Amino acid sequence: MRQIPIAAIMPVITVLLFWTFLPSTFAVNDSADYFAYYAPMAHGLLQGKALDDLGPNALAVPPGYTTCLTLVFLAAQTLNIPEALALHLFTLLCLCTASMLLYSIAHDIWGPTFSLAASGFFAAHPFVLWLTKQPNSETAFLAVLALSFLL
Numbered sequence: 001m002r003q004i005p006i007a008a009i010m011p012v013i014t015v016l017l018f019w020t021f022l023p024s025t026f027a028v029n030d031s032a033d034y035f036a037y038y039a040p041m042a043h044g045l046l047q048g049k050a051l052d053d054l055g056p057n058a059l060a061v062p063p064g065y066t067t068c069l070t071l072v073f074l075a076a077q078t079l080n081i082p083e084a085l086a087l088h089l090f091t092l093l094c095l096c097t098a099s100m101l102l103y104s105i106a107h108d109i110w111g112p113t114f115s116l117a118a119s120g121f122f123a124a125h126p127f128v129l130w131l132t133k134q135p136n137s138e139t140a141f142l143a144v145l146a147l148s149f150l151l
Contacts, residue, residue, distance in 0.1 A: 007103035007116060011095045011123035018129045019088075029134040037061050038137070042069035046077075065137035091132050094140050099123050101146035 019027075029035075037057050044054040045066065051058045058066075068090070076086035099119045106115035122128060131139045 007100050007119040008096050010120050011099040012092055014120075014123045015092060015095060015129065015132050018132065022133060027133060031134045031136060033061070033137070034135045038066055038069055038135070041066045042073055045070045046073055065140055068140050069135070087135050091135070091139050094143050095123065095128070095132060097143035098146045101143060101150050105146065105150050 037060070041051070041054050041058050041061075041063075044058075045051070051063060051066075069087075072086050072090045073083055076083045079086075099122055102122050103115050103119040106118035109115075110118075128142070131142075
């Protein structure tokens with residue numbers, strides 16, 4: 001059971017190292033969906049508007065990630081922290097949750113040693129790390145995907 005905290009800390013350290021050593025030319029947020037759909041809709045929901053009042057784009061994408069962003073932005077306002085920091089913390093939380101759920105799945109199948117390796121390989125996978133460099137809906141739902149396999 002001592003490996004569960006390691007499975008939670010490992011993704012944080014891995015992502016923080018990735019963010020630290022990522023060249024600034026690659027660290028640019030180039031997510032068109034975030035700027036065109038998700039962030040404006042989340043801010044609109046924070047202002048009390050309904051989804052159908054936010055224009056045609058609001059109904060073009062599923063509302064799950066928008067709802068998550070609304071809660072992240074609300075937490076940022078409540079805690080008086082920058083939205084970018086809140087988004088980074090949300091990304092780390094989602095990745096830690098996915099990593100711990102993957103650890104639980106692998107532990108049921110292979111035992112403690114290989115489960116820690118599976119969690120570590122997941123946290124250090126280039127595709128997963130690349131998703132953490134900017135707000136991506138995929139990052140938030142990695143934990144939901146892992147939970148669906150666990151159930």
